[in-house]
Amino acid sequence: MLFPNPQRQSDGTNQVDSAAYANAYYAAIDPNNERDTLAKFKAKNGFGTTGAGITEETIIIGDQRDLGYGRKMTARRDSNTGNIAFVVENYMVGGYGGYSSLSLQAAIVGENKWHLGTNAIEFSAVESGTSNPTPNSVKFVKLYTYDPITGARLTAANLDGRGNKALPTICITCHGGRGDPLTPSGLFPRISNSASGARGDVGAQLHGFEPASFDFSTLSGYTRAALEGKIKTINQMVLCAHNLPNGTSTPTGYSEDSCRRVANPNEYQGAAAAHLKNIYGGNGLPNSSSETTDSYVPSSWATAGQVDLYKKTVTQACRVCHGIRGTGNQSDINFEEFTAFDGYADRIKAHVIDRGNMPLAKLVYDKYWSTPDMYNTMANYLSGKGYADATLKPGRAVADPGPDRVVKTLTPTLSAGMSLYSTSYSWTVTSVQSGQTASLSSSTAANPILTVSGAGTYTVQLVTANASSTSTAKTLTIKVDPVLAWDPAALLFNPDIRTILQQASGGNCVSCHVSGQNVSTTSGVPPIYYNDFDRAGTGNATDVTNRNWLYTEVRGRINFTDIVASPLLRKPSGNHHNGGLRSGFNTSAALGDAARTDYDKFVAWILNGAPE
Numbered sequence: 001m002l003f004p005n006p007q008r009q010s011d012g013t014n015q016v017d018s019a020a021y022a023n024a025y026y027a028a029i030d031p032n033n034e035r036d037t038l039a040k041f042k043a044k045n046g047f048g049t050t051g052a053g054i055t056e057e058t059i060i061i062g063d064q065r066d067l068g069y070g071r072k073m074t075a076r077r078d079s080n081t082g083n084i085a086f087v088v089e090n091y092m093v094g095g096y097g098g099y100s101s102l103s104l105q106a107a108i109v110g111e112n113k114w115h116l117g118t119n120a121i122e123f124s125a126v127e128s129g130t131s132n133p134t135p136n137s138v139k140f141v142k143l144y145t146y147d148p149i150t151g152a153r154l155t156a157a158n159l160d161g162r163g164n165k166a167l168p169t170i171c172i173t174c175h176g177g178r179g180d181p182l183t184p185s186g187l188f189p190r191i192s193n194s195a196s197g198a199r200g201d202v203g204a205q206l207h208g209f210e211p212a213s214f215d216f217s218t219l220s221g222y223t224r225a226a227l228e229g230k231i232k233t234i235n236q237m238v239l240c241a242h243n244l245p246n247g248t249s250t251p252t253g254y255s256e257d258s259c260r261r262v263a264n265p266n267e268y269q270g271a272a273a274a275h276l277k278n279i280y281g282g283n284g285l286p287n288s289s290s291e292t293t294d295s296y297v298p299s300s301w302a303t304a305g306q307v308d309l310y311k312k313t314v315t316q317a318c319r320v321c322h323g324i325r326g327t328g329n330q331s332d333i334n335f336e337e338f339t340a341f342d343g344y345a346d347r348i349k350a351h352v353i354d355r356g357n358m359p360l361a362k363l364v365y366d367k368y369w370s371t372p373d374m375y376n377t378m379a380n381y382l383s384g385k386g387y388a389d390a391t392l393k394p395g396r397a398v399a400d401p402g403p404d405r406v407v408k409t410l411t412p413t414l415s416a417g418m419s420l421y422s423t424s425y426s427w428t429v430t431s432v433q434s435g436q437t438a439s440l441s442s443s444t445a446a447n448p449i450l451t452v453s454g455a456g457t458y459t460v461q462l463v464t465a466n467a468s469s470t471s472t473a474k475t476l477t478i479k480v481d482p483v484l485a486w487d488p489a490a491l492l493f494n495p496d497i498r499t500i501l502q503q504a505s506g507g508n509c510v511s512c513h514v515s516g517q518n519v520s521t522t523s524g525v526p527p528i529y530y531n532d533f534d535r536a537g538t539g540n541a542t543d544v545t546n547r548n549w550l551y552t553e554v555r556g557r558i559n560f561t562d563i564v565a566s567p568l569l570r571k572p573s574g575n576h577h578n579g580g581l582r583s584g585f586n587t588s589a590a591l592g593d594a595a596r597t598d599y600d601k602f603v604a605w606i607l608n609g610a611p612e
Contacts, residue, residue: 028200031129062215070107096161177202356394422464488604507583
């Protein structure tokens, strides 16, 4: 339940899975500790009180599609302020695993023995504090978790039986949020294109509630019929937190939209609202009870002939989390459009088939791999994209020698460190530059040295294995150039990488990734800036401190657990990038070609640990 890029630190730890990350988040969204206990959260949001404009509803349902809990949820909206808050008690009977209706019964009777913890969500503006000294009035989603016994706010929780993981990461991964690195001073990061501009605004969203996916009790007051009206009221609250798409004229003519803010052109555009409305008949929410969204298929999927893939796999295993991701600049990741989904085929294969970290929630993962209709439909799609091993379940050995690279030395060190589920390694030199020789210091070491006699292009092959499987072979190409004008082993962020990011011509990055833009009116503002500005508040945009802050933000765009997936490499290469292909990042050019020099420099810098 961690981000695919967990912000791996130099000591091998994942920053998003640390108490420091959780504490920085809480300091940003609750700067005055007005919500550091469940009792204080409830009091702050007025739970249990009544008044004009107040709506409060409680439901108890079995969450059999997501985390497998019995859930007692109380939702509250104050139409006077527009604030929305949720308190959710989670119950699970027995050990973690598949869903049991006993967990629903435990939630109904409030059996403390099976009470795992309480989640709380607030949609509101942030108060003034050290992290956010001058906040505006824009509301955003904030997530909390509390101890089931003491009510104290938690920095970590065990949601899937696989041990504690840090908050808010395990919540925001499925609520559409981002996991950027902390600042060097320990502050929670700021997303540059958010409407609030506040630290702690990770771009998280509220999920709609699909009665068709819930388990209901047969006891009076807890049946689906008894709770349908309450769930619809709660869904109307959720809808209030989903933006109207940028450019929408208000009022829309539909009363359920009167509480919704029009998105700026750079933030989430509220795509999931269409699905939420669909289960009540569309605009106007004409139905008093809900229909299943499992029958809903976006037009682009139907046009592409991918109705089965959407209904059998995406609806069941992907849409809940992906539907509330993305921005106005890049909504591809929400999978609303088939062409966007199709553009992620390589990463879908990597995450679902190879790495096994998608579907993200364990219950959904287990259901995916135990339901032939789900995994076979996805396998058929991936097979059509040329992936022959798309039917194989994660856990088999996967070889990964890292990205192709340019080197200056005649003795480059290789690494199998990013290989998956592997305990043994087999290296082979498969191609040698004409007239040259090449040899390996070891054919079975994880990090052998390749020794070549001179300049040229060489390929090596890696096969890995574990006790039950042997990987397919993966080839690594190395271009050796002893007279290369730049030294791949000596690159630093300052000035080498920073200079590339800040170059003023040739398809530069800072034409978009630049501070000072009005995010409310200017389209194409990205979530991170690469130019020099006073990030740290020192009064000098180019001093050592501010350059260190910039380095930290850029380093956060590197995925050290899966280097080729790093946004710092993929985005300028034209992969789901609003700015398209950047000069110097054409990966279709031959290794070492001038058209991809900047890409090759970034790879070399990352392979050296991305030094500052």
